[in-house]
Amino acid sequence: xxxxxxxxxxxxxxxxxxxxxxxxxxxxxxxxxxxxxxxxxxxxxxxxxxxxxxxxxxxxxxxxxxxxxxxxxxxxxxxxxxxxxxxxxxxxxxxxxxxxxxxxxxxxxxxxxxxxxxxxxxxxxxxxxxxxxxxxxxxxxxxxxxxxxxxxxxxxxxxxxxxxxxxxxxxxxxxxxxxxxxxxxxxxxxxxxxxxxxxxxxxxxxxxxxxxxxxxxxxxxxxxxxxxxxxxxxxxxxxxxxxxxxxxxxxx
Amino acid sequence: xxxxxxxxxxxxxxxxxxxxxxxxxxxxxxxxxxxxxxxxxxxxxxxxxxxxxxxxxxxxxxxxxxxxxxxxxxxxxxxxxxxxxxxxxxxxxxxxxxxxxxxxxxxxxxxxxxxxxxxxxxxxxxxxxxxxxxxxxxxxxxxxxxxxxxxxxxxxxxxxxxxxxxxxxxxxxxxxxxxxxxxxxxxxxxxxxxxxxxxxxxxxxxxxxxxxxxxxxxxxxxxxxxxxxxxxxxxxxxxxxxxxxxxxxxxxxxxxxxxxxxxxxxxxxxxxxxxxxxxxxxxxxxxxxxxxxxxxxxxxxxxxxxxxxxxxxxxxxxxxxxxxxxxxxxxxxxxxxxxxxxxxxxxxxxxxxxxxxxxxxxxxxxxxxxxxxxxxxxxxxxxxxxxxxxxxxxxxxxxxxxxxxxxxxxxxxxxxxxxxxxxxxxxxxxxxxxxxxxxxxxxxxxxxxxxxxxxxxxxxxxxxxxxxxxxxxxxxxxxxxxxxxxxxxxxxxxxxxxxxxxxxxxxxxxxxxxx
Numbered sequence: 001x002x003x004x005x006x007x008x009x010x011x012x013x014x015x016x017x018x019x020x021x022x023x024x025x026x027x028x029x030x031x032x033x034x035x036x037x038x039x040x041x042x043x044x045x046x047x048x049x050x051x052x053x054x055x056x057x058x059x060x061x062x063x064x065x066x067x068x069x070x071x072x073x074x075x076x077x078x079x080x081x082x083x084x085x086x087x088x089x090x091x092x093x094x095x096x097x098x099x100x101x102x103x104x105x106x107x108x109x110x111x112x113x114x115x116x117x118x119x120x121x122x123x124x125x126x127x128x129x130x131x132x133x134x135x136x137x138x139x140x141x142x143x144x145x146x147x148x149x150x151x152x153x154x155x156x157x158x159x160x161x162x163x164x165x166x167x168x169x170x171x172x173x174x175x176x177x178x179x180x181x182x183x184x185x186x187x188x189x190x191x192x193x194x195x196x197x198x199x200x201x202x203x204x205x206x207x208x209x210x211x212x213x214x215x216x217x218x219x220x221x222x223x224x225x226x227x228x229x230x231x232x233x234x235x236x237x238x239x240x241x242x243x244x245x246x247x248x249x250x251x252x
Numbered sequence: 253x254x255x256x257x258x259x260x261x262x263x264x265x266x267x268x269x270x271x272x273x274x275x276x277x278x279x280x281x282x283x284x285x286x287x288x289x290x291x292x293x294x295x296x297x298x299x300x301x302x303x304x305x306x307x308x309x310x311x312x313x314x315x316x317x318x319x320x321x322x323x324x325x326x327x328x329x330x331x332x333x334x335x336x337x338x339x340x341x342x343x344x345x346x347x348x349x350x351x352x353x354x355x356x357x358x359x360x361x362x363x364x365x366x367x368x369x370x371x372x373x374x375x376x377x378x379x380x381x382x383x384x385x386x387x388x389x390x391x392x393x394x395x396x397x398x399x400x401x402x403x404x405x406x407x408x409x410x411x412x413x414x415x416x417x418x419x420x421x422x423x424x425x426x427x428x429x430x431x432x433x434x435x436x437x438x439x440x441x442x443x444x445x446x447x448x449x450x451x452x453x454x455x456x457x458x459x460x461x462x463x464x465x466x467x468x469x470x471x472x473x474x475x476x477x478x479x480x481x482x483x484x485x486x487x488x489x490x491x492x493x494x495x496x497x498x499x500x501x502x503x504x505x506x507x508x509x510x511x512x513x514x515x516x517x518x519x520x521x522x523x524x525x526x527x528x529x530x531x532x533x534x535x536x537x538x539x540x541x542x543x544x545x546x547x548x549x550x551x552x553x554x555x556x557x558x559x560x561x562x563x564x565x566x567x568x569x570x571x572x573x574x575x576x577x578x579x580x581x582x583x584x585x586x587x588x589x590x591x592x593x594x595x596x597x598x599x600x601x602x603x604x605x606x607x608x609x610x611x612x613x614x615x616x617x618x619x620x621x622x623x624x625x626x627x628x629x630x631x632x633x634x635x636x637x638x639x640x641x642x643x644x645x646x647x648x649x650x651x652x653x654x655x656x657x658x659x660x661x662x663x664x665x666x667x668x669x670x671x672x673x674x675x676x677x678x679x680x681x682x683x684x685x686x687x688x689x690x691x692x693x694x695x696x697x698x699x700x701x702x703x704x705x706x707x708x709x710x711x712x713x714x715x716x717x718x719x720x721x722x723x724x725x726x727x728x729x730x731x732x733x734x735x736x737x738x739x740x741x742x743x744x745x746x747x748x749x750x751x752x753x754x755x756x757x758x759x760x761x762x763x764x765x766x767x
Binding site for chain 1: 267269270313314315316317318320321322324325326327328329330331332333334335345348350351354365366367371373374375376399402403404405406407408409410413534535538569570571573574576577578587588589627628629630631635636637639640664
């Protein structure tokens with residue numbers, strides 16, 4: 001067994017563990033932290049169903065971003081949409097036999113890579129060309145885009161420039177999932193691609209990528225606008241201010 | 253007129269290039285020891301304030317999901333950067349919402365995140381120093397907490413939540429703002445922001461009754477502390493003496509009179525405004541809200557109605573039930589609380605109670621300014637967005653000429669007047685004038701395109717801010733009017749001189765026709 005295969009296997013086990021544990025911790029933190037006041041950005045839906053629809057508009061169509069800035073929407077939405085298609089196409093490397101619909105989207109996934117690259121390039125260009133975005137961009141904001149572009153370009157290169165032994169790659173990943181480490185091909189493009197993906201997994205829960213679970217916990221988007229109809233009060237507020245019970249005894 | 257440059261209204265809306273530090277000198281007066289003490293805060297910057305501030309930050313992170321999620325979720329996309337009226341008016345980079353949040357986020361990252369602790373340079377994390385604290389004091393008092401940025405952020409990040417948390421942290425280590433804290437203390441101890449005691453209120457209302465009776469021939473009452481009345485009206489204290497606010501109060505009274513409901517105001521709860529929200533203090537906000545509950549219980553009323561006040565309506569609509577509820581001792585047939593506009597519009601829709609002579613307002617061509625807290629932090633009526641329609645419906649009922657400002661400056665995209673969030677103070681005049689620029693530009697458009705002569709609003713802060721700021725832009729200070737002022741001008745009270753005139757004339761005409 002080559003050192004390389006074992007090394008990458010360990011990296012991916014570690015990356016998976018850090019990603020899962022990190023995300024679970026953060027999601028639990030968000031879920032447990034109370035939202036003591038009703039603060040949906042109005043106009044806001046007055047029913048739970050309405051909130052589901054609002055969230056759907058945001059997560060699927062980036063509705064607020066569209067209203068806000070068409071360029072960011074164009075680059076950002078295209079990037080996320082093509083990322084989704086690419087990720088779903090990649091399921092082929094982790095499932096045996098390959099699911100029928102994953103099979104269907106193979107050609108779309110290949111060309112979606114260009115959408116990803118163009119979207120990311122557009123977003124990165126804005127961080128140089130627009131003074132307001134340049135001002136607010138820290139090194140990590142540039143690096144994040146570089147990381148994702150690196151993943152996209154190295155991945156697309158393996159399809160369109162220099163093929164890799166993807167059969168062996170699939171054997172490696174299936175092996176990982178069954179704790180039976182198989183040899184990993186040593187193509188530089190593949191190693192770069194996988195290495196960068198591992199980095200992405202590791203930094204995910206300690207970076208701004210937390211916007212992914214975060215958006216679902218945003219009180220300005222996920223709260224029902226019914227404060228008059230239903231009393232909404234946090235446990236800590238009751239404990240701190242109402243434990244004497246006098247607020248409940250309202251009938252004189 | 254001023255010792256600062258008044259922004260020029262551009263020919264068409266543009267996004268200005270940013271400049272650094274143009275408003276770094278702007279900073280409101282610091283609260284004096286009595287104001288701090290009265291609210292339960294230290295009277296000056298405490299020893300070891302850096303640690304205390306971080307401790308308070310941690311405390312707030314555990315109590316407010318918005319604070320925790322928004323500090324993590326910003327991806328620096330820049331969608332918000334051109335949305336803040338203070339950025340557009342001052343071009344100061346730190347007035348871009350994301351940059352304003354980052355003043356706090358860079359400290360959050362340093363002390364509460366892995367990346368900030370071990371790779372601070374990479375993520376722009378910094379220590380909390382006196383320079384940073386001064387920056388917070390300056391720039392978190394250049395945010396009116398209007399929530400415009402939250403409309404346009406992909407995740408709904410609300411800079412107001414960060415601003416409120418920052419001010420609470422500063423208060424807790426002994427750095428408070430004079431304007432807000434002095435006012436909160438007055439409202440808590442005397443019942444209203446202006447410190448008007450009960451005799452002064454009573455006198456004002458008696459004068460008002462005389463004036464209205466002289467004007468109309470009808471004895472419209474403006475009651476105070478009347479036990480057993482149906483409705484408790486809670487209105488901003490500015491309504492008792494300021495122009496054009498007081499004309500709104502006159503209007504509410506006439507509407508109640510025609511509706512035949514018994515109503516009262518309360519000297520104990522003679523303030524709709526709740527500055528506790530501006531300083532991010534749940535405790536102080538609640539203390540103020542509880543006065544209203546207590547007044548309602550003591551006076552034995554069945555309904556609570558709020559007058560024309562912007563942030564007061566957000567607190568009333570969104571937080572009153574939370575802070576001071578449950579209100580099961582009130583009539584369940586009516587929402588608690590209601591807005592005076594909801595009350596008036598309901599009556600107008602019934603069709604048989606209020607009579608108007610719309611020609612009385614013909615000399616005015618109106619537009620309506622959606623106040624930020626009403627637009628983005630509340631609702632009126634039974635469907636989302638009623639807060640846009642109901643005031644406009646009332647205006648259109650009592651005025652023949654109405655025009656909206658450009659679509660991207662109204663409704664939930666409305667521009668803050670520039671004086672909200674605890675910034676309506678003379679020590680922030682430059683900020684107020686510059687922050688008003690986008691709204692002034694929109695107003696200029698309808699003045700030029702439609703000959704608009706007046707702008708109506710339902711917020712006491714907006715009315716005060718516009719009275720002061722309109723002249724800087726070569727508009728008249730009396731351009732700003734209350735919605736219920738328009739109602740008051742047009743309303744024809746039963747048994748009034750106006751009614752006699754109208755009906756008398758009709759009788760004469762009929763006689764002539766049949767002769």
